[in-house]
Amino acid sequence: MNTIAFIDLAAQQARIRDRIDRAVAGVLAHGNYILGPEVEELETRLADFCGAKHCITCANGTDALQLVLMAEGVGPGDAVFVPAFTFVATAEIVPLAGATPFFVDVRERDFNMDPASLEAGIAEAERLGLRPRVVVPVDLFGHPADYDGINAIAARYGMTVVADAAQGFGARYKHRRVGALASYTTTSFFPAKPLGCYGDGGAIFTDDPEQAALLRSLRFHGKGSDKYDNIRVGLNSRLDTIQAAILIEKLAIFEDELAARQQVANRYAAALDNIFTVPRVAKDCTSAWAQYTIVAQNREALAAACKAQGVPTAIYYPIPLNRQTGYKKYPAAPGGTPNSEHLAAHVLSLPMHPYLDADTQGRVIEALRNGIGQTTAGVAGA
Ligand SMILES: Cc1ncc(COP(=O)(O)O)c(C=O)c1O
Numbered sequence: 001m002n003t004i005a006f007i008d009l010a011a012q013q014a015r016i017r018d019r020i021d022r023a024v025a026g027v028l029a030h031g032n033y034i035l036g037p038e039v040e041e042l043e044t045r046l047a048d049f050c051g052a053k054h055c056i057t058c059a060n061g062t063d064a065l066q067l068v069l070m071a072e073g074v075g076p077g078d079a080v081f082v083p084a085f086t087f088v089a090t091a092e093i094v095p096l097a098g099a100t101p102f103f104v105d106v107r108e109r110d111f112n113m114d115p116a117s118l119e120a121g122i123a124e125a126e127r128l129g130l131r132p133r134v135v136v137p138v139d140l141f142g143h144p145a146d147y148d149g150i151n152a153i154a155a156r157y158g159m160t161v162v163a164d165a166a167q168g169f170g171a172r173y174k175h176r177r178v179g180a181l182a183s184y185t186t187t188s189f190f191p192a193k194p195l196g197c198y199g200d201g202g203a204i205f206t207d208d209p210e211q212a213a214l215l216r217s218l219r220f221h222g223k224g225s226d227k228y229d230n231i232r233v234g235l236n237s238r239l240d241t242i243q244a245a246i247l248i249e250k251l252a253i254f255e256d257e258l259a260a261r262q263q264v265a266n267r268y269a270a271a272l273d274n275i276f277t278v279p280r281v282a283k284d285c286t287s288a289w290a291q292y293t294i295v296a297q298n299r300e301a302l303a304a305a306c307k308a309q310g311v312p313t314a315i316y317y318p319i320p321l322n323r324q325t326g327y328k329k330y331p332a333a334p335g336g337t338p339n340s341e342h343l344a345a346h347v348l349s350l351p352m353h354p355y356l357d358a359d360t361q362g363r364v365i366e367a368l369r370n371g372i373g374q375t376t377a378g379v380a381g382a
Pocket residue numbers: 060061062063086087089090138164166167187188189190200201202
């Protein structure tokens with residue numbers, strides 16, 4: 001029995017291989033490997049795609065977040081609010097800036113930051129003597145965060161919103177694209193992301209021209225008028241020209257791929273809704289479907305049953321960040337993060353990519369149905 005792909009990057013590559021080959025050959029021909037013309041072209045296309053005024057590409061999605069904290073001058077004494085249920089990069093950049101990550105709970109219905117927990121967290125941070133500076137909502141698994149709710153709270157406390165759209169780039173919130181819904185939006189082009197390159201890559205979006213110029217300096221060793229004029233401390237964090245050339249080709253089919261992901265999600269929802277808790281997309285929103293994640297009892301047995309039938313699954317993420325060894329010393333919202341705990345113990349992500357055809361997806365659904373039969377029988381017999 002063959003094992004099906006969790007994410008099938010080869011199918012996508014087969015579709016556009018000729019164009020990718022030509023794009024890479026173009027870079028090899030002109031030889032501008034660092035900040036060549038494709039980088040600027042990509043930045044213009046990405047900004048147009050999401051409706052942001054400026055796009056600044058960089059080396060990866062983690063650096064994108066770090067560069068924004070540097071541009072905002074975040075440092076000691078500042079609290080940066082992050083969800084407890086996310087990939088570690090969202091929180092990792094905060095201590096690197098000398099600030100304090102403050103963990104906020106998420107909502108079970110969309111896996112995203114809970115504005116009520118954020119508000120409680122802000123009061124607690126002030127009580128601890130921290131200055132509420134930045135909030136980082138994450139579009140987990142591709143579903144946009146509650147931008148209206150979070151922006152309103154941030155405005156009341158004078159905080160900056162930095163949207164971590166590493167998984168949500170391409171999604172829409174109330175008919176508007178993720179990318180222009182916060183003071184800054186960051187994304188990742190890690191290969192498995194909805195819009196991924198063939199290595200590491202990332203980008204920042206903002207409407208503020210001065211901050212955009214500052215970010216361009218920060219990603220290039222803090223350069224001033226030229227690269228040997230270093231007017232501030234920065235990073236070496238540029239997107240390779242070859243990756244930009246590849247991303248231009250991938251962006252050209254991105255809209256079509258988002259529609260295909262939605263079809264896959266529809267098929268899962270129709271087949272699994274009465275068996276598991278399946279993800280729901282909020283009114284007037286779309287998801288980029290970076291992952292299709294169900295909530296299931298007996299997750300480990302279900303995953304094992306799927307594996308035995310050649311169907312891979314994954315657990316994103318098994319431990320909330322505020323329980324991680326490197327992070328448990330940092331504060332969390334009063335009342336803790338019970339939804340993050342619950343999700344970390346029960347989520348299971350299923351194969352999801354734009355090239356998952358109905359027959360192959362049928363195998364995933366069948367494996368889950370068999371799996372639930374086995375686990376229920378196991379429970380009944382125990
Ligand atoms: C939510 C989130 N934030 C940040 C990142 C970091 O992106 P990168 O791997 O490009 O540094 C990722 C991706 O892995 C992510 O999923």
